[in-house]
Amino acid sequence: MAASGLFAVRSRFSANEKNRTDQYSQEIVQLMAQARCANAPRQLDAAEGRLFEIFKQVADDLGHDRISRESVEAFTLTWNQAIETVRHRQLVLGGAGSAATLTQARPAHSD
DSSP, X not given: OHHHHHHHHHHHHHHHHHHHHHHHHHHHHHHHHXXXXXXXXXXXXXXXXXXXXXXXXXXXXXXXXXXXXXXXXXXXXXXXXXXXXXXXXXXXXXXXXXXXXXXXXXXXXXX
């Protein structure tokens, strides 16, 4: 009986964790789509800002055991693609702040 109760609690936790992670991923995919269609740096700045807010929330969720490390690893793949999409679009539009700063801050490679 105790084992079945424990299993039910674990199943509920896993379902909540998956729902939470899925919500973050869906929002990130929407932000990527918005970034690809953006025509103004302020639109990209807004998308970038929201991506960092989501990242902070995921870190907070991990710290409070609302999601697992495995979920964070899967989330990170999507988040990284989204931030790269925003930064690429910033460069295409003529250098919004973050992308230009990031490019200038990278060390030169020596061959």
